[in-house]
Amino acid sequence: MVVASLINWHLVWSRITNPNTVFVHALWATVYISIVAQVLGIVLGLIAALMRMSVFKPLRFLSGLYVLVFRGTPVLVQIMFFWLIIPGRVFDFGAFTLKQEVVAGILALGINEGAYMREIIRAGIDSIDRGQMEAAKSLGMRYGLSMRRVVLPQAARVIVPPLGNEFNNMMKTSSLVYIIGVYELFSDAEQVYSSSFNVAPFVAVAFWYLVLTSIWSFFQALIERKLAVSEHGDELSLRDRAVAIWTEGGGMVRAAWPWRARS
């Protein structure tokens, strides 16, 4: 009760029902920074996972070093680091331009994420029976083709649920890039706070993050359903799956996959 009375609910309400243009830009920044950083993380994670499984020792060593450094240090420090070492003000990609702090933020978040994705992807690949690779090889498929056509599509089913949780995290963690001056959801709230000195904009921004993660839960349910259906037919309704991901972070959904119970 005391806490609730400290919140300017009128301001919260107006931040939710009357988003201004600046806010929409901030929301969009959070979305695209998260998506690009996550994609970067997946790519780096896959490369690092394959390096980790290589017969060539230096590659395994590099992969280990990567995880050691980026999982062992705060992402906030990494964000500052990339901001300080990346030169220039604006990056021109032809079709669009990105500010230096946005590039630094995406790189830091993506490279950090790759270290976590490596373990997730490796566990996914490890979960696939060795016989699958042998069957592919015995048909004359080379390592790359076997991975791409046989192992990874199956590993994807194991990888997707934790990947979804990683992206949920990413959308929230991306708020840290406000420290290097990226204008995104949290910066926007901080801006309003500095002129109102009320906790209201943070309550409102929490709501907006909740909207983003909830929308994502739905998409995650769609993807997981598609992966499950192609093999066995889904015995979970989309609604049950979405609610499970939304409220329990996907663990329950994974356990409900019949093919996982089998292996």
Place this chain on the structure above:
Amino acid sequence: MSTPASSGLVMRAVEVHKRFGRQHVLKGVSLDVMPGETVCIIGTSGSGKTTFLRCINHLEKIDSGSIEVNGHPIGYRKKNGKLVEDSQRNIARQRTEIGFVFQRFNLFPHRTALENVIEAPVHVRGVAKAQAIAEAERLLARVGLGDKKDAYPGKLSGGQQQRVAIARSLAMKPALMLFDEPTSALDPEVTGEVLDVMEELAHEGTTMIVVTHEMGFAKRAADRVVMMDEGVIIEEGPPEHFFESPTHERTKAFLSKIL
């Protein structure tokens, strides 16, 4: 050593040795297989018969000796007079000539029966998809699964899965088919349907090496039966000979236990 004497052979193994750490699994195995021949390898578990089969398509590396399929050494090539492991590309190409049927089928669970069969022809051989599908449908019909082509492996019985696996290997038109205890993981009531398919292949002149415990199959389908024990071939001969009058003590003991 692609001498004229060996050029008519589908497979020639000479003095193959294989160690797993300190365990000496193959102690000089030599075997020739003629075109159209069906050779059954029998023996107790741990005799090295599965390892030998896996060496033939280089799923296991050999430590010494040589294996040739169609006159080409498998997995190794001569470089400055020394044998070195061959490139991934060459090993993969050699494997297209060798079909392998696994004890546990190893079908791709994320693809339908038909997709399993066309996978390698399309993505390894570069066969046009329509042509590969037509061929795959023919092969699936041949193993009695024409109506199951759109089923995922998870929906098929073990016997059906193994027949799809056979069709998948045949789709590459291999010169040699290897079977690694193809019915050992099956329920007794469905082993027959798989053995029937294999027997038919044998009678049609497919060159096959079959590691098996199914003595009935060996009697009916084999041109030659080979007994392995502790990493060496101790006896071989045509089935009627082999089963009626085995000469080696270990063979007699093994057969008396299993028959």
